[in-house]
Amino acid sequence: MPLSMDTLVSLCKRRGFIFQSSEIYGGTGSCWDYGPLGVELKNNIKRVWWRDHVQTRADMVGLDASILMHATVWKASGHVDHFTDPMVDCRECRRRFRANTLDDTPWVHYCDATKGNMFRIPGGGPCTHCGLPRTLCPDCGKGELTPPRQFNLMFKTFMGPVAEDAAVTYLRPETAQGIFVNFDNVLQSMRRKLPFGIAQIGKAFRNEITPGNFIFRTREFEQMEIEYFVNPHDSVGGRPADEYWHERWIDACMGWFQRYGLQAGNLRLREHEKDELAHYAKRTADIEYRFPIGWSELMGIANRTDFDLKQHAKWSGKTLTYFDEERKEHVVPYVIEPSAGVDRALLAFLADAYREEEVRGEKRVVLRLHPELAPIKIAVLPLLKKREEIVRTCQAIREELARRWPATYDDTAAIGRLYRRQDEVGTPFCVTVDVQTAGDSDKGEAGDGRVTIRDRDSMQQVRVPIGGLSAVFGDLLGGETWSVVAGRVGVVTSMDGG
């Protein structure tokens, strides 16, 4: 049975990943809070994204621009003009129209002067039979229209305590503009040569008409964006540089999601049709993921051309160009924009990791999260919580491991249940301390100082000395596979075998 969104929502709440915002007040539509495990998962996603796209690349730098920006930014970007059209709805057929173009569009009219015959009247003029202007829905000709409503896809707010017009600005609807307006700053301060990119992770806000589907579409969300600047006059491999780099980024992004666990079969690329392209875009490709709600956009990779830099140059009066030493000319770079949603990525990673398995006739729910993404890397568990030596040993081990990795201790259930709990939150490894480990002071028996490591996915176990744990986890959490590491350090036992 395919994973339902409800199942995921329920798991997220029950296990402390994601709660509905302001729940005790009845909840706030489209807003979600990340709980103790959710914030770890989200931070992990952001961290590996940043590491892989910024820190390990010579051609990338980072940025963290403020959410509130000069209001003119949004005039230059086009968001003010394109985000705030007054809209009206037909009460009958429920079609929606832009109020300011309504009077110029052709309309359907059932004319009383001709016993109610239907006419299609071109342009915005009155009916030639009755002489009356259009008052009803131009499409069905029957329904009354609602009063115009402002559809502010941008959240308007005020800078300063006095609400006067000069101080009006917006919560940014995308992080991209923070990069464009800092293009020259970065160029000057970081001595960059084209091609190079600027990355940013941050919150963005859109008054979506229809939010929903859990964290898929929310009004407050977080973006991971790159603006990669290229010289459109250059050619690479016989192609214009912007087209070449667009392709490279599509491949890189597709590969990145798979590297952290998304199955190739749940990912696909979708090219935007010509009439679907934003007016500034030369080409846009979406990476879609097979979410519980069906195939939907996970990220978009657009070729925004030189539109944004030119717009900001025009509105700011500043020169936003790059000097090409070889050609001795100033160019406005083209920009390739890989833009991903953190929340959507998190949803995809969760959905892809979710498994229901049958183990000894019982259902096992397990999140097969990539170890780098897992909120908790290691759980240290006592086989018997009544034995002081065991508990003490557990806590010492946890404390030591927690210096390098998120590690937790739990003794509130029997071992089987403890394992299942960790499975359900995606903890890749458990360390179990038993009587042999700590010894038995009552019987005067010394412990052997060895503990069991249990692998989440295979449920196999291997026994290692406490002193070797740090090195073993260094390997396991550093990218080596369980089978390789386990085979190297000890005798592997499986559930059925032992």
Place this chain on the structure above:
RNA sequence: GCGGGAAUAGCUCAGCGGUAGAGCGCCAGCCUUCCAAGCUGGGGGUCGCGGGUUCGAAUCCCGUUUCCCGCUCCA
């Protein structure tokens, strides 16, 4: 914004005019030497909120809020 559905314990839900329930989970104790074991006990809900009808409302009526599904919309 429109249409439809829903709202009762942390989760899944039953109850549909007469003292708020179950399963799971959670907590504690006993037990337990590796995969959701067992036994005992426990905490937890003014049944989304506000009105109304009634001797009496989780239950019927009205309003409202929120969520879900679909439509619309989506730089």
